[in-house]
Amino acid sequence: MSDVKSGAEPFVDFQDVALRYGDENGTLALSGVDFSIAKGQFAAIVGPSGCGKSSFMKLATGLAPPTKGQVRVAGATVNGPLKITGMAFQNPTLLPWRDTLRNVMLPLEIVQPHRSQLSKQRAKYEAHALKLLETVGLAGFERKQPWMLSGGMQQRVSLCRSLVHDPQLLMLDEPFAALDAFTREELWAVLQSLWMEKRFTCILVTHDLREAAYLADVIFVMSARPGRILSTHHVDLPRPRTVDSTFDPRFVEIVQQIRSEIAQTRKESDAAKPLPQGAST
Amino acid sequence: MKFKKRQLIEKAAPWVVVFGMLILWQLSIWIFSPQPFILPSPALVYSALLDYREPIIAHAIFTLTNTLIGFAIGIVVGGLLGIFIGSSRLIYAGFYPLLIGINSVPKAAVVPVLVIWLGIGQPPAIATAFLLSFFPISVNVAAGLATVEPELEDVLRSLGASKLDTLTKVGLPRSLPYFFASLKVAVTLAFVGAVISETLASNDGIGYLMLQAASQFRTPLMFAGLIVIAGMGIGTYLLCALVEERMTGWATRKQIQATGGG
Numbered sequence: 001m002s003d004v005k006s007g008a009e010p011f012v013d014f015q016d017v018a019l020r021y022g023d024e025n026g027t028l029a030l031s032g033v034d035f036s037i038a039k040g041q042f043a044a045i046v047g048p049s050g051c052g053k054s055s056f057m058k059l060a061t062g063l064a065p066p067t068k069g070q071v072r073v074a075g076a077t078v079n080g081p082l083k084i085t086g087m088a089f090q091n092p093t094l095l096p097w098r099d100t101l102r103n104v105m106l107p108l109e110i111v112q113p114h115r116s117q118l119s120k121q122r123a124k125y126e127a128h129a130l131k132l133l134e135t136v137g138l139a140g141f142e143r144k145q146p147w148m149l150s151g152g153m154q155q156r157v158s159l160c161r162s163l164v165h166d167p168q169l170l171m172l173d174e175p176f177a178a179l180d181a182f183t184r185e186e187l188w189a190v191l192q193s194l195w196m197e198k199r200f201t202c203i204l205v206t207h208d209l210r211e212a213a214y215l216a217d218v219i220f221v222m223s224a225r226p227g228r229i230l231s232t233h234h235v236d237l238p239r240p241r242t243v244d245s246t247f248d249p250r251f252v253e254i255v256q257q258i259r260s261e262i263a264q265t266r267k268e269s270d271a272a273k274p275l276p277q278g279a280s281t
Numbered sequence: 282m283k284f285k286k287r288q289l290i291e292k293a294a295p296w297v298v299v300f301g302m303l304i305l306w307q308l309s310i311w312i313f314s315p316q317p318f319i320l321p322s323p324a325l326v327y328s329a330l331l332d333y334r335e336p337i338i339a340h341a342i343f344t345l346t347n348t349l350i351g352f353a354i355g356i357v358v359g360g361l362l363g364i365f366i367g368s369s370r371l372i373y374a375g376f377y378p379l380l381i382g383i384n385s386v387p388k389a390a391v392v393p394v395l396v397i398w399l400g401i402g403q404p405p406a407i408a409t410a411f412l413l414s415f416f417p418i419s420v421n422v423a424a425g426l427a428t429v430e431p432e433l434e435d436v437l438r439s440l441g442a443s444k445l446d447t448l449t450k451v452g453l454p455r456s457l458p459y460f461f462a463s464l465k466v467a468v469t470l471a472f473v474g475a476v477i478s479e480t481l482a483s484n485d486g487i488g489y490l491m492l493q494a495a496s497q498f499r500t501p502l503m504f505a506g507l508i509v510i511a512g513m514g515i516g517t518y519l520l521c522a523l524v525e526e527r528m529t530g531w532a533t534r535k536q537i538q539a540t541g542g543g
Contacts, residue, residue, distance in 0.1 A: 061439045083441035093433040097454050097531045109450065110440045145531060165440070 010036030017069035029055040031226035044212035047222030053205040086162030092154040094146040101142035107165040152183035224269035321501040329501035351410025352471040359415035363422025406478040413474035414467035421463035425456025458532035461525035
């Protein structure tokens with residue numbers, strides 16, 4: 001299920017990947033996952049709840065090794081935490097004892113080569129972080145503590161933190177799920193313009209099909225547990241997309257199609273549920 | 282205006298309670314008129330405090346010194362032990378039962394052992410103060426370290442952070458509020474430890490003073506000793522609370538001003 005234009009090497013490449021938690025009797029979270037994403041592409045992964053989307057995050061960033069198969073990122077097999085990634089989650093996970101600017105600058109204190117240059121070139125790095133905060137509409141909030149910011153603002157800070165070290169791969173795990181609809185749509189636009197400017201490879205894991213269709217070039221639909229890729233959809237709408245694009249007939253068609261696919265896999269997994277459970281006890 | 286008045290009442294409340302207790306005490310003396318060696322009146326205790334102020338001050342300084350030295354060792358050892366235990370689940374599982382065991386032994390029962398090892402007077406008093414105070418500190422620091430959000434750990438690990446990075450950037454700052462909260466508890470326990478040891482094996486200190494006073498039925502002096510210990514306990518507690526507020530304002534302010542929508 002390759003989505004890479006012929007000739008170019010895929011940036012993220014999953015080959016028949018399975019992930020099982022614990023020993024042989026543990027939960028099989030993913031099975032037979034096979035897909036690839038080109039450099040600079042924006043991919044979204046959608047699926048019913050419990051389809052192993054978060055397990056997928058751990059695999060792609062090297063935080064968990066696959067039980068079977070191979071994960072390759074940037075041309076090399078992943079066998080430990082990658083250092084070229086940025087991550088953001090549903091929970092902003094800001095450090096309450098640091099102000100906004102110092103929260104954003106946290107990765108620079110860890111990732112090389114910034115780490116060793118930070119003390120000498122603090123002004124340069126601070127300017128960089130401030131500019132990033134300005135891009136997401138948080139100019140003037142750099143000295144505020146996280147608890148002074150609203151949920152949407154905290155999520156913007158979290159986005160800045162995941163991008164401040166210019167990662168090649170951005171992993172987003174339902175980053176806007178806890179926000180209200182208006183804030184969410186606002187942040188879609190913010191993320192889109194950041195991506196269009198910097199062109200990092202991005203993988204967005206989400207429940208929200210409109211979010212996936214708004215942001216992504218390609219959408220992978222996952223099945224219920226154990227998760228595998230059911231289908232691939234290309235979103236060929238022009239960028240930059242706006243909230244108006246979400247009423248475009250083509251957009252609605254894509255969302256409808258994915259929705260019916262997920263409804264189908266949910267139905268199948270519900271029907272299949274009583275049997276394996278009864279058999280295993 | 283109303284808010285200010287409320288604040289004022291809140292500030293005055295502890296004093297009102299203390300004076301209320303004193304009045305109740307004096308009233309019960311008038312009503313039941315017990316022998317002064319059973320329950321002396323507040324006035325008698327006060328005059329004992331005045332009359333014996335020189336020996337009381339000398340003994341109080343001795344007790345305070347032992348307490349603070351024991352407490353200081355407790356902070357260092359307890360803090361390091363907390364970091365050690367909290368930084369790994371395996372170490373946590375291995376050491377926690379032992380720690381609970383050590384903590385459940387009555388410290389009065391340990392003093393004779395300490396006397397054999399360290400002699401009498403200052404060394405066992407410091408050791409007992411330490412033994413009582415390190416436990417809450419290490420348990421709290423370990424709890425602070427063990428409750429770091431897994432997502433945050435993922436963020437740091439995906440950046441290539443070492444264990445030490447995670448500890449210094451997230452673990453330690455996060456456990457600071459726990460640490461300072463435990464200091465308040467630990468310092469009062471350190472007083473308990475020092476006084477126990479002085480009562481059992483010392484020729485100095487408030488504990489010794491009270492034991493002497495008891496053997497001569499000088500009950501007002503015993504009460505004076507109790508009040509001095511309580512006073513020192515409150516003083517050091519307040520000092521720790523002040524340090525806590527200064528160092529970890531972000532943790533307490535969060536509850537007061539956690540607002541802001543949109």
